[in-house]
Amino acid sequence: MTNHIDFQKIVDQALSGILLLDQNRKIVYYNQTSLQLFNCEPEKLKDLKDFLHPDYHEVCSQRLNRVFSFHETAEAMEQKLVTYTKEIIDVEIKAIPYDLSDKTLALIYIRDITKQKLAEKLLSHNDKLASIGQISAGIAHEVRNPLTAVKGFTQLLKEQVEHNYLETIESELDKALSTLNNLLQVSKPDLIDEARVPIRLCQELDSIVFMFQERLYNIEIHTDFKDRQQVFMGKKNILVKAFFNLIKNAIEAIEGEGKITIKHFVKDQVVHIVISDTGVGMKKEEIRLVGTPFFSSKPDGTGMGLTQVFTTVQQHQGEVHIDSVKGKGTCFYIMLPIL
Numbered sequence: 595m596t597n598h599i600d601f602q603k604i605v606d607q608a609l610s611g612i613l614l615l616d617q618n619r620k621i622v623y624y625n626q627t628s629l630q631l632f633n634c635e636p637e638k639l640k641d642l643k644d645f646l647h648p649d650y651h652e653v654c655s656q657r658l659n660r661v662f663s664f665h666e667t668a669e670a671m672e673q674k675l676v677t678y679t680k681e682i683i684d685v686e687i688k689a690i691p692y693d694l695s696d697k698t699l700a701l702i703y704i705r706d707i708t709k710q711k712l713a714e715k716l717l718s719h720n721d722k723l724a725s726i727g728q729i730s731a732g733i734a735h736e737v738r739n740p741l742t743a744v745k746g747f748t749q750l751l752k753e754q755v756e757h758n759y760l761e762t763i764e765s766e767l768d769k770a771l772s773t774l775n776n777l778l779q780v781s782k783p784d785l786i787d788e789a790r791v792p793i794r795l796c797q798e799l800d801s802i803v804f805m806f807q808e809r810l811y812n813i814e815i816h817t818d819f820k821d822r823q824q825v826f827m828g829k830k831n832i833l834v835k836a837f838f839n840l841i842k843n844a845i846e847a848i849e850g851e852g853k854i855t856i857k858h859f860v861k862d863q864v865v866h867i868v869i870s871d872t873g874v875g876m877k878k879e880e881i882r883l884v885g886t887p888f889f890s891s892k893p894d895g896t897g898m899g900l901t902q903v904f905t906t907v908q909q910h911q912g913e914v915h916i917d918s919v920k921g922k923g924t925c926f927y928i929m930l931p932i933l
């Protein structure tokens with residue numbers, strides 16, 4: 595039976611990338627899955643270090659030392675690889691001593707966990723939103739009622755006495771109530787469940803750009819709308835608000851002159867909307883924080899714009915990706931599946 599088993603084929607088709615490294619850390623064997631993982635031709639696959647993210651060079655070298663010098667297994671550890679085409683992927687790597695004649699090699703298993711990591715990130719983001727949502731919805735609800743009463747009494751007072759402070763009191767109360775309503779909308783989106791209607795997103799994007807016209811004297815807005823006729827079934831009010839928030843952020847990110855590009859196209863039954871700006875950009879830590887309610891770097895920002903964007907996209911089973919470089923600009927990719 596064993597004679598008929600094609601072990602090479604079994605190893606080649608394994609879910610993990612499998613490599614053998616010699617004492618000089620050179621790759622002396624690889625399976626087909628490794629080539630797919632590294633996205634490269636066999637002749638380029640010589641040294642694992644070429645594909646290891648620089649953050650992991652040191653730890654990988656220590657782990658291999660343990661394998662070669664102490665004959666110990668380096669258990670599965672999460673690391674990052676950079677493929678030949680410069681994509682960064684999340685992987686789990688395990689290294690085991692492998693004796694061949696009088697030499698010890700390192701047998702390396704590499705499992706692609708990019709999808710798993712993405713799912714975990716989305717889940718934890720949803721969890722974070724859900725718990726912050728519950729707390730803030732509770733507070734917003736409790737504070738809104740007395741404020742509404744104060745507003746009512748202010749209006750009554752205005753009918754009886756004249757005082758110029760009363761106007762200010764009323765307009766400040768309106769601001770506070772609008773903030774609370776926004777908060778309720780993003781933290782308890784199910785409370786205000788909107789029906790899905792057919793929307794032509796390009797038309798809506800055109801109207802939003804038009805609304806910002808007067809603020810655009812030193813900002814060039816370029817639109818590249820493909821598949822203009824595409825009809826998307828979605829919750830119109832919140833989608834328009836989300837794109838409004840994204841374009842507003844892009845405009846606010848530009849100090850002085852700059853350019854904003856808005857793209858729309860459909861690919862594989864998914865509507866893609868890409869909004870990029872040449873503004874101030876964000877650091878990695880900032881990218882991680884955006885979408886958390888109240889996170890804002892602006893003196894008068896509420897920090898709820900992107901929370902609204904995330905909840906809206908989530909309600910449409912879509913995805914948001916952010917690319918941003920400090921000092922260079924930011925790009926928001928919104929993907930909305932056509933259901």
Ligand SMILES: Nc1ncnc2c1ncn2[C@@H]1O[C@H](COP(=O)(O)OP(=O)(O)OP(=O)(O)O)[C@@H](O)[C@H]1O
Pocket residue numbers: 839843844847871873874875876880884885889890891892894895896897898899900901923924
């Ligand atoms: N296009 C962008 N470029 C650079 N930074 C951005 C961009 N979009 C968002 N940010 C950062 O994310 C933060 C949060 O954005 P968000 O829209 O949630 O709130 P805000 O814009 O600060 O306030 P509000 O939307 O209520 O006016 C911003 O304060 C800013 O630091």
Ligand SMILES: [Mg+2]
Pocket residue numbers: 839842843895899900
């Ligand atoms: Mg904003």
